[in-house]
Each structure stands twice: as C-alpha cells, then as structure tokens.
Amino acid sequence: MKYIITGGCGFVGINLALSFSKNVYKDILVIDNLSKKTAVKNLSLLKKAKISFKKIDIAKSPKKIEKLIKKTKPKVIFHLAGQVAMSTSIKDPYLDFNGNVKSTINILETIRKYSKKTSLIFASSNKVYGDLNNYSYKETKTRFQIRKNFKGFSEKNYLDFKSPYGCSKGSADQYVLDYARVFGLKTVVFRHSSIYGGRQFFTYDQGWLGWFCAKAVKNKMYKKDKFSITGKGKQVRDVVHIDDIVNLYQKSVTKISKLSGKAYNIGGGKSNSLSIIELLNFLNTYLNVNLKYFKIPSRPYDQKIFISDNKKIYKDLMWKPKISYKKGIIDMINWIKLSKIYKNV
Ligand SMILES: NC(=O)c1ccc[n+]([C@@H]2O[C@H](COP(=O)([O-])OP(=O)(O)OC[C@H]3O[C@@H](n4cnc5c(N)ncnc54)[C@H](O)[C@@H]3O)[C@@H](O)[C@H]2O)c1
Secondary structure (H helix, E strand, C coil): CCEEEECCCCHHHHHHHHHHHHCCCCCEEEEECCCCCCHHHHHHHHHHCCCEEEECCCCCCHHHHHHHHHHHCCCEEEECCCCCCHHHHHHCHHHHHHHHHHHHHHHHHHHHHHCCCCEEEEEEEHHHHCCCCCCCCEECCCCEECCCCCCCECCCCCCCCCHHHHHHHHHHHHHHHHHHHHHCCEEEEEEECCEECCCCCCECCECHHHHHHHHHHHHHHCCCCCEEEECCCCCEEECEEHHHHHHHHHHHHHCHHHHCCEEEEECCCHHHEEEHHHHHHHHHHHHCCCCCEEEECCCCCCCCEECECCHHHHHHHCCCCCCCHHHHHHHHHHHHHHHCHHHHC
16 A cells, blocks of 8 residues: 545545546555545545545544554555534534544554654644734735735744634644654645635535635526625635645655655645635626625634745745636636535535
C-alpha cells in the first residue's frame, strides 16, 4: 500500500482519490467512518473506481489504525478526516475535539511507533489565525478591505485559536508540525482557504460558495426563495477550486522532504478573492436572476477578510491556483444542476 487517504469519502478526499486512481498513484486505500451522511454517496464512486476502502473511526479505534499502518507501511498518508463545521464545534466541543485532535494524534503516534518513513500531509485551516481583528478594515460598497495593495496573509501571522473548531484544528496543526521537530517525522501542514467544486455536499454552515450557487440555481429553476446571509455580506475569501487542490496534493508527494516540517497557506489568492455580495452579483448576471436575501448576525469570530499569500508554497513547490473563480463557479453551477443538489437547499 502506498497511499492512504483519511476522510476519503468527503469532498476533498473523494476528488483526490478518484484523480489519483486515474493516474500513476493506483495503490490507494481510503479510510472513513462515514459519519457524514453524504459520505455514503461518495463511497459508491470509490467502489466503481475499484479503490480499496475501510470503515474506521480514527478517533475511536487507534488499535485498528495501528494494525493497518504496521501492516501496510504506506508511503504517504493524506489526513483529511475531521469535524469540519464551526457551528457543530460550538454545539459539541467534545465531538469536535475527538474528530480533529484525537484522530490526528492517533495517526501521528502510529507513524512514530511503527512506520517512521511514512509521510503525513494534513489539511488544516486558515481559522488557525483567528478573526484577524488586529488589522483595521475599510469598507467599499461590496467588500471589506485592508488596503488596496494588500497581497494576502502569510504564514508569519500569529496563531490565534478562537472557537472550539479553531482550537481543535489549530492543535492538530501544531502537533503535526511538532512531530517533525521532535521525532523527525516527515509531516506537512496545508492551511486551506475555502475550497469549492464538484462533489461538495455543502450545507448552510459549510461550503458557502456552493450553498449560494445552489440557492441561485434553485431560484432560476423553480422557486423564488429569499435566503439569509450573515453579517454585511462583505466578508472576503480567496476561493480555490478542488482541481487546483488535487494538483497541490499530487505535486507535494514528489517534494515531500522539502516541504516537511513546514506549514503553508493555500488559497485562491488575491485574484480569486470575493465577498458574498460580489458572488451574488456574479450569480445574478450569469444566471439572469434577481436574488433576494436578508441579513442575520455575523458568525462568531468570522474573519472579515482572508486572502492567502501563496508565495511560500510557490517558492517551495511551484504551485499556484490555475482556475479562475469565474470559470470555477460556472463549473460548480453545472455540477449543481447535474446532481440536482439545488433541490436540497
Ligand atoms: N472544504 C474546505 O473548504 C476546507 C477548508 C479548510 C480546511 N479543510 C479541511 O480539509 C479536510 C477535508 O475537508 P472536506 O471539505 O473534504 O470535509 P468533508 O466533511 O467533506 O470530509 C471529511 C470526511 O471525514 C470523515 N470523518 C470525520 N471524522 C472521522 C473520523 N473520526 N474517522 C474517520 N473519518 C472521519 C467524514 O465522514 C467525511 O467523509 C478537513 O480536515 C477540513 O477541515 C477544508
């Protein structure tokens, strides 16, 4: 066994697994506890592609993970499994802790004890930088802004864990880096901005870009529906298409020693940054609709802006996103229509 993808029935994992299986990386095993309802839908795709699968809860079953890694000694583990919703972390911090911290340390300990040559790539989040309220923000008609020539947040920003989700992703992120420092493991951390694209079964509180695209498609197809946006709608994110992320993970396998022990901000960058209002304006024009919304209070610790400065990963891996948000959103809309997921929003 060469590659293990944890959380491989989730959005990022299924895209990674399917793409890997089509090219040189055929020797893959996917692990998932299928805790997310939509994971079962993706499981059928794995079966069709003849990708091996094991149902394991990484947080609850360290012995099963130990046995598997001892036996297979994989070259790389892509650790994508986790609790992903901020709102769930506030409702159930213990579940969030188990899903993100406990599962990560279970994997790290197993590698340390039984398979030191295995590399680990961990999907972290830009939430490790907190709400970034130490910056001052201006407002234009459609977005928050720091200054016109602001190029994005680098990895030099200080860590500031806020909300249980911020704490659990941040702790896991730090453990992963520390196991490179203290135990000499080959581990890499990718701090992701919002990822979007096909097979993302977004919900109200996870996958905002897809959610609003689906609302717009629903409005176009059959039902005029007023929906909520949080805060002023001027929050900015640098969105990145899943195909760019798959490309990143594939490329990193070839340069794992160079990336090892480091954390990288990974996003769409300034040219792919947009606010909720800007997204809705784009959808109004592209789909020829007139979306109506109402405002509700901001989410706790919501960043006014997150734009990733991708310089470090470009320098070390020559990776940068290639898919523009306009092309990516059209792609997303096509998948939403095809999958009929707009009926569920
Ligand atoms: N999608 C994004 O925009 C984004 C942004 C920042 C960070 N990330 C990180 O990337 C990773 C993948 O995100 P995603 O969007 O694919 O999420 P997802 O929710 O679609 O997939 C996560 C998968 O992990 C599985 N899982 C959860 N807990 C598990 C456990 N204890 N044992 C085994 N499997 C478990 C779930 O069943 C699910 O299939 C996550 O760690 C997430 O925090 C994603």
